[in-house]
Amino acid sequence: GEKVEQHESTLSVREGDSAVINCTYTDTASSYFPWYKQEAGKSLHFVIDIRSNVDRKQSQRLIVLLDKKAKRFSLHITATQPEDSAIYFCAASMRGSSGNKLIFGIGTLLSVKP
Amino acid sequence: EAAVTQSPRNKVAVTGGKVTLSCNQTNNHNNMYWYRQDTGHGLRLIHYSYGAGSTEKGDIPDGYKASRPSQENFSLILELATPSQTSVYFCASGDAGNYNNQAPLFGEGTRLSVL
Numbered sequence: 461g462e463k464v465e466q467h468e469s470t471l472s473v474r475e476g477d478s479a480v481i482n483c484t485y486t487d488t489a490s491s492y493f494p495w496y497k498q499e500a501g502k503s504l505h506f507v508i509d510i511r512s513n514v515d516r517k518q519s520q521r522l523i524v525l526l527d528k529k530a531k532r533f534s535l536h537i538t539a540t541q542p543e544d545s546a547i548y549f550c551a552a553s554m555r556g557s558s559g560n561k562l563i564f565g566i567g568t569l570l571s572v573k574p
Numbered sequence: 575e576a577a578v579t580q581s582p583r584n585k586v587a588v589t590g591g592k593v594t595l596s597c598n599q600t601n602n603h604n605n606m607y608w609y610r611q612d613t614g615h616g617l618r619l620i621h622y623s624y625g626a627g628s629t630e631k632g633d634i635p636d637g638y639k640a641s642r643p644s645q646e647n648f649s650l651i652l653e654l655a656t657p658s659q660t661s662v663y664f665c666a667s668g669d670a671g672n673y674n675n676q677a678p679l680f681g682e683g684t685r686l687s688v689l
Contacts, residue, residue, distance in 0.1 A: 461633065466616070492676055494676075494677045494678075496680075502682075503664065503680045503681065503682050503683050504617075504664065504666075504680045505680070506677040506678075506679070509676070509677050549616065549617065553676075560605050560624070560668065560676075561619070561622060561630075561632070562605075562607060562619070562622075562666075562668070562678060563619060563633070564609070564616050564617040564618075564619075565616055566614070566615060566616030567616045567617075
């Protein structure tokens with residue numbers, strides 16, 4: 461079945477620097493890739509997504525890149541701020557006969573130091 | 575406003591007991607999901623559903639059953655709870671049919687302790 465590997469389990473950056481989180485997936489039928497943010501003790505909140513018909517998407521300071529050939533996608537957070545500190549999860553979804561299965565990576569703990 | 579509501583928020587159960595975790599969504603979403611979150615494992619998919627009456631196995635279904643009696647409700651059932659099922663459980667719902675708004679929405683989580 462589909463597997464999603466999230467390559468950085470922890471990431472520490474200085475405020476104002478960029479942070480990059482990388483994920484790979486196994487199923488070529490995956491077509492939708494959302495990212496979520498989880499603050500300590502809270503639930504997951506959607507931050508940005510990308511579909512397989514594009515290779516780049518930006519929303520304010522967040523950029524997602526998708527390389528379908530390499531089955532790799534990444535989240536870039538520019539001009540990081542302390543409030544960006546959280547766990548970030550990547551996910552991949554494929555539409556099948558049994559609905560949309562959504563598989564997550566293990567998460568990256570991002571620390572933004574002042 | 576779109577919402578996913580889980581109950582209970584906290585539960586302490588005894589080994590061998592039956593536990594039912596409930597999830598309700600008011601978003602008219604087709605897809606619903608149950609995950610558990612454990613340190614070092616991220617979120618793992620237990621069961622999911624693409625509509626009322628359907629349940630599908632996820633990646634770690636052993637020891638769990640699911641029920642989707644209606645579009646709004648999706649339950650996770652532990653018939654014989656074990657300490658290894660101590661975890662935080664998240665329910666999510668998503669609309670597969672809406673191309674412009676597909677990201678599943680998560681509930682607040684249920685913290686389950688099996689003693």
